Amino acid sequence: GLILGGKLWFPSLNGLVRIDPAGITPPLSPPRIIIEEVHSDGGGRWRAQSPLNLSQADRDLTLRYTALSFRDSEGLSFRHRLLGYEQDWQPFRPQRYARYTNLAPGRYRFQVQAMAGDGRVAENQAELVLIIPPSLTETIWFRTLLILAGALLLALLGLWTRRQSRLRELLLQRQVERRTEDLRRANERLRNANQALAAESLTDGLTGLKNRRFLARHLGEWRRQRLLGESGSGDRLWFFLIDLDHFKRINDQLGHLAGDEVLRQVAQLLIRLAGEHGQALRWGGEEFLILLPEHELKSVDGFAERIVKAVRRADFRVNETTPVHLTTSVGVAAFPALADGSDLVDWALAMEMADAGLYHSKLHGRDSWSRLQPSAEARYRDFAAGFGSQVDEVLSSGLASWHSSAAGIGSG
Numbered sequence: 001g002l003i004l005g006g007k008l009w010f011p012s013l014n015g016l017v018r019i020d021p022a023g024i025t026p027p028l029s030p031p032r033i034i035i036e037e038v039h040s041d042g043g044g045r046w047r048a049q050s051p052l053n054l055s056q057a058d059r060d061l062t063l064r065y066t067a068l069s070f071r072d073s074e075g076l077s078f079r080h081r082l083l084g085y086e087q088d089w090q091p092f093r094p095q096r097y098a099r100y101t102n103l104a105p106g107r108y109r110f111q112v113q114a115m116a117g118d119g120r121v122a123e124n125q126a127e128l129v130l131i132i133p134p135s136l137t138e139t140i141w142f143r144t145l146l147i148l149a150g151a152l153l154l155a156l157l158g159l160w161t162r163r164q165s166r167l168r169e170l171l172l173q174r175q176v177e178r179r180t181e182d183l184r185r186a187n188e189r190l191r192n193a194n195q196a197l198a199a200e201s202l203t204d205g206l207t208g209l210k211n212r213r214f215l216a217r218h219l220g221e222w223r224r225q226r227l228l229g230e231s232g233s234g235d236r237l238w239f240f241l242i243d244l245d246h247f248k249r250i251n252d253q254l255g256h257l258a259g260d261e262v263l264r265q266v267a268q269l270l271i272r273l274a275g276e277h278g279q280a281l282r283w284g285g286e287e288f289l290i291l292l293p294e295h296e297l298k299s300v301d302g303f304a305e306r307i308v309k310a311v312r313r314a315d316f317r318v319n320e321t322t323p324v325h326l327t328t329s330v331g332v333a334a335f336p337a338l339a340d341g342s343d344l345v346d347w348a349l350a351m352e353m354a355d356a357g358l359y360h361s362k363l364h365g366r367d368s369w370s371r372l373q374p375s376a377e378a379r380y381r382d383f384a385a386g387f388g389s390q391v392d393e394v395l396s397s398g399l400a401s402w403h404s405s406a407a408g409i410g411s412g
Contacts, residue, residue: 031076032067037064040062041061042057048128051107061099061103062099063080063100063110067114076115077115078095079112080113082098082130084106084108085108092115098110098112105134107130109127109128109130111125113125207264207267218279219347222237236334237294239331239354240304241355241358242288242307243328244311244327245329245366246327263286266288275296290307311326312326328366328367329358332369333372336350337374338380357370357372358370361406365406369406373403378400
């Protein structure tokens with residue numbers, strides 16, 4: 001082509017074509033917009049006739065539109081909005097459809113505008129009215145009925161809840177009363193069991209006598225009540241530690257069951273000797289212990305002699321045809337053992353002195369009693385722990401002397 005005199009010249013089959021650019025004028029307005037049809041995802045398809053009544057199921061829609069233009073049709077762009085769903089226009093774009101999903105029932109106005117390639121927006125716009133009827137569950141009267149039904153249900157639920165609460169309260173009260181009674185009975189059984197357990201823990205299972213655990217508790221009470229002036233006369237408590245002589249021969253010759261039977265008979269004898277105000281204990285094995293307060297004794301040595309004679313003369317029997325003859329060795333000591341009471345804090349010294357007396361009786365022929373008598377000058381510091389191995393030193397220093405019924409030893 002050529003440009004001559006401001007005009008364009010082009011060859012053609014029919015000759016030359018002249019185009020005057022100054023004579024080309026733009027259209028007065030963008031082309032007219034047409035809404036062509038509406039599609040539903042459920043398969044429905046309608047021509048765009050306003051108003052368009054849809055079914056209850058048509059909630060996902062595609063709306064197609066276009067514009068007729070013989071000049072720059074590719075340069076057209078469109079914007080749209082669906083009043084009732086949105087108020088603002090969507091941005092201009094070249095696509096010629098709009099899609100909406102999950103629309104609520106109601107009346108909508110779909111509007112479309114076009115913009116030419118030079119940026120001019122058409123004053124006219126296409127519009128289509130869409131009507132989507134509500135389903136049964138979306139109607140006002142159904143929702144009102146649903147609200148009323150819900151209120152009624154809540155009222156009934158409230159009444160039922162209050163009734164259940166009263167029933168639960170009554171049931172809980174009965175359960176509390178029943179469990180309180182069960183707890184009272186359980187506590188009573190527990191108290192009885194604890195008392196039985198406590199008694200058992202303080203009692204020897206074979207002989208029924210008190211045991212060492214009882215001795216520790218008893219001496220604690222005695223020290224507080226008798227020796228610290230809470231009650232009583234403040235007198236001393238005498239220990240008589242008793243060991244059956246050659247008892248092992250009974251177990252070896254007659255068996256341990258026979259030995260157990262003899263121990264039970266010895267225990268009954270010692271209970272009678274201890275009397276109402278004394279305590280008979282099993283110290284261990286064939287060793288026993290009698291506790292007597294001083295004011296219950298006319299003579300300490302006389303009571304020790306009484307124990308020795310009672311065991312010697314007793315008719316112990318394994319069975320009706322098998323008698324058993326026994327003798328005993330006895331160690332005697334007082335608690336507190338010292339004249340100044342300096343051993344009041346520890347009854348172990350009195351027990352060691354009783355044990356030393358027991359050993360002394362066995363060493364001098366058995367079937368006797370012995371008592372290590374501390375002197376008036378003796379003090380607690382003069383007797384070290386385990387002093388039984390140091391008796392000779394205590395005797396030689398004049399801190400104690402022997403009193404015994406053993407052969408060859410006089411009692412003073």
